[in-house]
Amino acid sequence: MALLPQQTGQMIASVDCELMSMPKVAIIISGFAVLLLAVAIIVLQPTGPQTRPLLSFSAPFVFGHFNIPADNPLTAEGVKLGRRLFYDPLLSANNRVSCATCHLQQLAFTDGKAHSVGVSGIPLPFNSMSLANTLWGPQHFFWNGRAQSLEEQALMPIQDPNEMAQDMNELIDKLRADEVYVRLFGAAYGEISAKNIGRAIASFERTLISANSKYDQFLRGELKLNTQEERGRKLFMAHPDAKASLRGGNCIDCHSQFLTSGFNTQFDGFTNNGLEAEETLEPGLEALTGLAADRGKFKVPSLRNIALTAPYMHDGRFSSLEQVLDHYNGGIKLSSTLSPLIFEANNQQNDSTLSLNLNKEEKQALIAFLHTLTDNTFINDKRFSDPFSKQVQHNE
Amino acid sequence: MNKVWIAIFTVILILAGSAYMAFYYHQSGSVILEFHARVGDKSLEFGQPLYPNPGGKGRFSIRAFQVYLSDIHLVGSKQDYQVSDSYHLARFDNETRRYRIELSDVPYDEYSDVMISIGVDEEANSSLMPRGDLDPNGRMAWSWEVGYKFLLFEGGLEQENSRLPLVYHVGFSENLKKQRFNLPKTITPGSAPIHFDVDVLALFDSHQSIDMATLPSVKFDRNDASLLAENYANLLSLSVKESHNPVEN
Structure with missing residues (x-):
């Protein structure tokens, strides 16, 4: 302009x-x-600040379309502010908990705990979810999909009494008293407000793109997977069909082939993967939609960096990938909303047990493939790291 | 003075000409196709075992139903209008049980036929290009080595004391079904929508009646897939009804 x-x-x-x-x-x-x-x-002429589009932003072709909200374009100023807010414990009631407390870069922005712990010290019902590649996959956030945008999502943990327990008006006062934030908000959005806090954190989160794992390098034709990884990849990508003599790990029915996340159309990226029987089903997506057919459905997460993000499932019930595979290989519990794709998937014909019936080598191959999703570039990328750390400031 | 009159006269002529061109000349415009889902003579409901198993015992429920409609052509008196990037993922899990395609900027002509394919053409089916509603990371994608599911039906079959999961994922290039619909009267851009019935039951009960208990899933077996494709060739029909409220159970 x-x-x-x-x-x-x-x-x-x-x-x-x-x-x-x-x-x-x-x-x-x-x-x-x-x-x-x-x-x-x-x-x-718009009266807002003069911002610059984010130049370093790029994403692989195979990740496909994504949408950035028209009222929150990615700008260098917004991302810089969002990164600082993300790492700043000032955003919590006791000034000791930041977003990064439960989303550590070294663990692909998870925290290694089954149940995250915030200001109250009471373990949360849910496991901290990785923040890699949030531009793709279901655009309903949290395990039960209760936030309809990243902007909306970002403000919720800040105010949750068990997470950061921060009163929003007080936070705005704290930020207004800090001249660095006055300057950064001025440059990015003009004023300090709850809406702009959400916009900035969402902008930073959108830049957290993991696209340089061994699998990505394989997709770009830069290397070959070893025999075991390739076997695992093929199993990952196949729904088993004993009749057609095709063995499969059934992963792709919920985790898309390149993103490895849930599907982004409507609520197609939410599913009941057989963790509980009917009597003990948690509400899950039903809490949002009010539909009994959605009971026990949770968000299908991206499997990018999955070897770093243990423990697994929305409640962190499995501590290893072996346990996860054992769940799909004989641990499935039947309920009315269990995904028919899991219910039906079996590598053995005329077998009525709820199991994939994968053998030991196949399970190991799948785990080997899952390890190819680890992206060391992502977890060491300086652009995503703590801006308060002295070492990083020198590097900037 | 004369010159001024000539100028004014010219301006009036140009304005009148433009107005004529704008309002009376045959314009391009939009053509709307509306697809109304039903299950035989019943309305489409999700998650309830309402529908008798066509070839056997029990009743089935529907959890998900999605189908690719593609390569839409309008056959006109002067030209064929081919919709670009025409890959439309039809789904009916909305209140009206309706899926709507609006073709904009269709050149003026009198169109007598609509051509629609069920499925995805071979070239697009083996490509990673996200055209139209094709999405290699979407629910309808198998792996890139296999291509797209053309039609997805998931549900369950309730028999006396048992429940059987139903999974019908039908794809493969040979199962692309091209359909031609001759309209009862020609349409021009801007005409009323063209209505189609989508009878989900045709998938199991048209060319052949299927017992869901003996064939509860179809995925990669080529014969089974082609059996269902012969049936889904009868999925669409031009709607004969005047009103388009959902049918009552």
């Missing part, structure tokens, strides 16, 4: 040249038109 007046100037000059031979009336009329245009430009 800063370039506009200059451009208009050039345009006026060229228009004037062409008007030389026309009658005076025409010149007067066009003079008015130019004046009107100038007034319009001044009036319509």
